[in-house]
Amino acid sequence: MKRRIFAAVAAAALFGVAACGGSDGDSGSGPDAKGELTVWLQVDAQTLWPKAVEQATAEFNKQYPNVKVTVAYQAWADHLTKFDAAAQANTAPDVIEMGTTEMGLYMGANAFTDLTASKSEFANSDSWVKALSDSATYNGKLFGVPYYGGTRSVIYRKDILASVGVTEAPKTWAALMDAVTKLATKHKADPTFSAFFIPGQHQYGAMPFIYDAGGQVAKQGADGKWDATFSSPESVAGLKNWKALMDAGYRGDRTINDATAFSTMVAGKAAMFYDTSGQMKKVFGKDGDAKLKDQIATFRLPSPTKADGFVPAFMGGSDLAIPAKSKNKDWAKAWIKAYTAPAIQQMFVDGGFMSNTTKIVTTDPQMKGYVDTLEATWTLPPAKNWAQVEKNKIVLNMFVDIATNKGTVEAITAAADTAIETTLNAS
Template sequence: MRRRLLALVCVSATLLSGCGLVPGGGTERRTVTVWLMQHSASQEYLDRFTEEFEREHSGLDLDIRVQEWTGIGEKVQKALEEDAADGPDVIEVGNTQVATYAEGDGLLDLTLESMRDWGREEWLPGLAEPGRWGSQQYGIPWYAANRVVIYRKDLFREAGVTAPPKTHDEWLALTEKLHTGGNQGIYLAGQDWYTLAGFIWEEGGELATERDGVWRGALDSPAALRGMDFYRRLQALGDGPVDADEEHPPQAGVFAEGKVAQIIAVPGLASAILKQNPDLEDELGYFPVPGRTAGRPGAVFTGGSDLVVPANTDTEEGAIEVVAALTGARWNTELARTMNYVPNKAGLADSAAGEEGVAAMAAGAAQGRATPATPQWSAVEADNPIKQYMTKVLTGSDPATEARRAARRITEELAFD
């Protein structure tokens, strides 16, 4: 408690000199060790941030260490459990990983800090919601990425399509029109369950629901079944395999072959497409995944990163200052512009307005969601019953029956502790 009170005094009193963490602070220097993931930020960005942060926080030095995603979960867990002397004080984690780390009391509760002037009410829900565990905020949204529709402008023109669709009904009609003359209206793999999740959320359904601390699968709800039915109708307007996901084969390669009008993917996939087919340089377009009505884009799964502070840090006040700076408007906007990400707040989306793919992604991010905020969700994904359910439906099995079966399996996995 004494450390928490000290933290609140230090971060709120911008002219105090005793804390040694703010401009004009004391002479004692502390080092804040920050773990960021590979390719999350450019070295030029990190160099500029470090230089300016240290200049504005005369008592702090930054030690930014770039980590690889492979094996990071085990490495983070180890850091949260060991002595803090050589460990990180701030860690970038995937937004859906926060609950796993928070469950074992390994993270600092940042609820009070996030309520001061961090604009938490404006955070993208797909980053903010999985950053909470119980009623506490442990993960602070940093950046986001989500799926959009990547399309061939030339194939749209040939089909007489002059504008992207705004609703599910328009999207189906347009895709059917494009699915002719040897072209696929859309390439949608049968087990692209992240895309299905967005359709389920758009209909008002859930992958799983929680009541009194107990999680249950919810694929068998009427709303979730409507989402699966829309997926089935859209997927039929192309030749995507019903028994594989979007990486088997990689959909970038399928799209690059030149017979596909649309795919659903993050805008960054365009680089892989153009590497295989440079002739498409001027023919790629982007629009947000449509919703049920024209008033707003459809719900989508939001991936991205949150920043967390280990509970065992010995530089709590400095760690909080680093999180505040990286997630604040200035540096967050700069990161989004530099790396083609979506900023952590919808109000900052204008920073991406100059790039078509990122602008489409930012528009969809306002309706972003994340997987259920329970550490056991990783067990669901390990042997994913949602994928198996999708294949069963797409090959003619009764949707309601298969949905009940899949929901039971999700419930069983979420109950395991």
């Protein structure tokens, strides 16, 4: 599920007032309490795991039998705009699903309830996937509960790799590059074949190399100001490794994103690509070729900087938050507890995603690359203006410029850092 960021420009001002003026009261926490709890979830829950919603609500109603739970399903494209409007009109929901990269803006604007003191009340909170927990944490305080995750892995066609004698998933960078070279050589007469499909506008294919090399995308100083760090020596080294893989294995338009990776693999024009489990399943799903299911496997991306290591993957997904203006915070916490219980988390795993905890993982061998990657994941910094950085496409344009040789990696990242810092530190 692609996270599309449409952040409201005035959100900080809106929620700064909302947090001060909203009620901290509750409609009642006893078993005889009556009222209505409003929950906003993305439409994915309705299509992928509706029984999870039903089961969680039934469990909640055992504690609060007279509270009606109304679940309204939202679209990623406009849910932030709708939330901003609802908050301004004092009709915000009591529970809201937010993409992990959307949390920063609202946590920084005091839009969500502080759940720090309640953390231990949520199931498996001691083993939450770190990147998911980090996405719901701001200035050391917890403002959301991890819902589910989606990480990245290398997806490959076993038959295409076997055609050059590679019968096992590469476990080292040298083995990966050897496989890429063999495939590129075999198909050198075909300008449409990619040994490794990794175009320029695929930020979650590029950023992991930064973290692998010891870099990061931004850091916050003691004064609260953000420093963009794409141009640090470590980050530059990581991006050069990413570019080396692209130069060796990718043929095609370097300005595009990863949306066509799966269909390129279906057509036999890509041996490998790096993406989510959802994209992997598209290869043999309704938009792919069911006959390929047994030919698809996954492995974690080997590290170019650490012997026998692997590249830490971006962990996307969603969190559940309680808007600061909710008058039903006790009910909201109870519903979130029910919806993130182990049995429900197992449903998310069965649906092809990652749970919020390292204790509940799939045993599907086709998902091995994703499970292995859970050992080391990361998320974007919780800067309140990061959504604006993405909206301005500063990072995407930087990657495309590097991919298309518009200048040195050092010069391109330095220019991007300047633009990013201006945005992150804007009032």
